[in-house]
Amino acid sequence: MKKNQSEEFFIDGPVGKLEAILERPLEKSPIGNVVICHPHPQHGGTMHNKVTHTLARAFIKCGYNSIRFNFRGTENSDGRYDNGSGELDDLLAVIDWVRTEETNDILWLAGFSFGAAIAINASSVDNINGIVSIAPAVKNFSNLKVQPQCPWLIIQGDEDDLVDIKETIDWLNNLQPGPELLILSQAGHFFHGRLLELREAVSTFVCDVRA
Numbered sequence: 001m002k003k004n005q006s007e008e009f010f011i012d013g014p015v016g017k018l019e020a021i022l023e024r025p026l027e028k029s030p031i032g033n034v035v036i037c038h039p040h041p042q043h044g045g046t047m048h049n050k051v052t053h054t055l056a057r058a059f060i061k062c063g064y065n066s067i068r069f070n071f072r073g074t075e076n077s078d079g080r081y082d083n084g085s086g087e088l089d090d091l092l093a094v095i096d097w098v099r100t101e102e103t104n105d106i107l108w109l110a111g112f113s114f115g116a117a118i119a120i121n122a123s124s125v126d127n128i129n130g131i132v133s134i135a136p137a138v139k140n141f142s143n144l145k146v147q148p149q150c151p152w153l154i155i156q157g158d159e160d161d162l163v164d165i166k167e168t169i170d171w172l173n174n175l176q177p178g179p180e181l182l183i184l185s186q187a188g189h190f191f192h193g194r195l196l197e198l199r200e201a202v203s204t205f206v207c208d209v210r211a
Helices: 050-061 085-101 114-123 165-172 195-210
Strands: 004-013 016-025 032-037 064-069 107-112 130-134 152-157 180-184
Touching (some): 004 085, 016 085, 032 050, 032 114, 050 107, 050 195, 064 085, 085 107, 085 114, 107 114, 114 130, 130 195, 152 165, 152 195, 180 195
Parallel strands (some): 130 152
Antiparallel strands (some): 016 064
16 A cells, blocks of 8 residues: 655756755644655765665654655756765755745755765754754764754664774764764664664654654
């Protein structure tokens, strides 16, 4: 049984059109929106990545509209890769679109790896209601100066070979009071074989905040 409705379209970005997918829960009126950011575009990351898709399923389960989009230069989005700076501008443009087009003011950000770091950076620019960060590539791409005062969950596998779990923990230890950290034992960067567990962990956190 289909549990959500999907629409593919383009959003006006800083350097052209950004390809996007909006999915709405069918069973109830949405209680808010989430914008989800994909992993590194120069390493095959797109809005169709399995982890970003899993994030969308988790938020839809909790009653949120899910907006995924492709950063500049990815698939059918205009422009070219800009080392995180332009991608932050892309995300802010998508946030502006959500603020304009959707009547509900509740907005979460979520992302995976590179996308998680970009979403974290955006959280210090815009008033966000919550953040979910999956294996955030904070060493190379996070410019967070002040921790956002909203619910925040970070999930990472302890066998991640691309984002060092020790570096993530060291980075978190500099934040006050710091986000909630969930470490999945024996999980790698892409959570192969663990996506259902990942989805349930995200939906539990998000639905608990909603309650």
